[in-house]
Amino acid sequence: MRIIRYQNDQAKPTLAAVSDDDNVYILPQTDFLALVAEAEEQGMTPLALVKEVLAASNPINHSLKDLNLLVPIEAPEVWASGVTYERSRNARNYEATGGKLDATTFYDKVYDAVRPEIFFKSTAARTVGPGQEVNLRSDSNWQIPEPELGLVIDGRGNIIGYTAGNDMSCRDIEGENPLYLPQAKMWANSCSIGPAILLAEAVDDPYGFTITCRIYRNDELAVEGHASTGQLKRKFDELVSFLLHDNKIFDGTVLLTGTCIVPPNDFTLLDGDRIEIEISGIGVLSNKVVLPNKAASALHK
Ligand code: DO4
Numbered sequence: 001m002r003i004i005r006y007q008n009d010q011a012k013p014t015l016a017a018v019s020d021d022d023n024v025y026i027l028p029q030t031d032f033l034a035l036v037a038e039a040e041e042q043g044m045t046p047l048a049l050v051k052e053v054l055a056a057s058n059p060i061n062h063s064l065k066d067l068n069l070l071v072p073i074e075a076p077e078v079w080a081s082g083v084t085y086e087r088s089r090n091a092r093n094y095e096a097t098g099g100k101l102d103a104t105t106f107y108d109k110v111y112d113a114v115r116p117e118i119f120f121k122s123t124a125a126r127t128v129g130p131g132q133e134v135n136l137r138s139d140s141n142w143q144i145p146e147p148e149l150g151l152v153i154d155g156r157g158n159i160i161g162y163t164a165g166n167d168m169s170c171r172d173i174e175g176e177n178p179l180y181l182p183q184a185k186m187w188a189n190s191c192s193i194g195p196a197i198l199l200a201e202a203v204d205d206p207y208g209f210t211i212t213c214r215i216y217r218n219d220e221l222a223v224e225g226h227a228s229t230g231q232l233k234r235k236f237d238e239l240v241s242f243l244l245h246d247n248k249i250f251d252g253t254v255l256l257t258g259t260c261i262v263p264p265n266d267f268t269l270l271d272g273d274r275i276e277i278e279i280s281g282i283g284v285l286s287n288k289v290v291l292p293n294k295a296a297s298a299l300h301k
């Protein structure tokens with residue numbers, strides 16, 4: 001069972017459940033956290049509460065693909081894990097050493113260490129949802145999407161849902177100096193999540209998700225990659241426990257779990273590209289790429 005938000009005909013944000021056969025049912029709660037809180041108050045799971053609503057209502061007439069989807073949760077904070085897949089470790093080594101394929105660096109150390117890499121990625125104001133634009137930085141010439149499974153957690157660290165996320169990244173800025181990581185990762189519209197939250201209870205095996213990334217240029221497929229969360233080096237609970245360590249975490253925080261799909265080394269995103277990130281059972285997160293500050297970009301080259 002997936003939870004979405006969409007803008008109804010009166011432009012009002014509306015919470016809804018999407019059944020496995022893609023029927024859409026309006027939920028009475030204002031947002032995903034209200035649904036989780038109400039289920040807890042009633043001593044039920046969110047899935048049981050949603051099933052009760054579905055049993056007593058009819059699906060709406062619109063089909064899912066015609067809805068104006070919104071970000072499924074206005075996550076107060078988005079955090080991210082890095083170098084959790086071998087593919088990411090190799091890509092980071094490549095950019096940090098100017099292209100030496102067999103180089104070893106501190107990225108190898110973090111891949112093998114007990115403590116994972118966890119970094120602050122975004123706030124609700126910098127995060128976009130399905131169909132919205134993700135931005136390019138004007139001072140980078142090597143930018144890629146990072147398609148990642150996102151864990152939706154509550155303040156105690158319980159995983160309450162799964163979503164898809166894009167950790168937009170600048171390979172040249174991070175490769176120049178690891179201390180530039182926040183600039184390589186954080187700017188306006190550098191993170192997107194959605195299109196839905198898959199309720200955690202509805203997932204038998206979170207290490208069985210398939211992740212696909214497609215990048216379209218001039219409406220033609222330019223890059224495609226596939227991965228599985230089964231390739232993850234770490235466990236999701238392990239990542240969450242490091243995030244919570246001596247920290248204050250808010251209900252509805254999203255923790256991105258790292259990328260296992262990296263476009264070819266000679267690829268960089270361009271203004272007008274479109275990124276699709278598809279995760280099995282969650283859906284397709286589609287975002288157009290925009291370079292807002294074109295004049296500054298021309299100066300940089
Ligand atoms: O060390 C940089 C971050 C890597 C990352 O974001 C990832 O592996 O997904």
Ligand code: MG
Nearest residue numbers: 146167258259
């Ligand atoms: Mg990442």
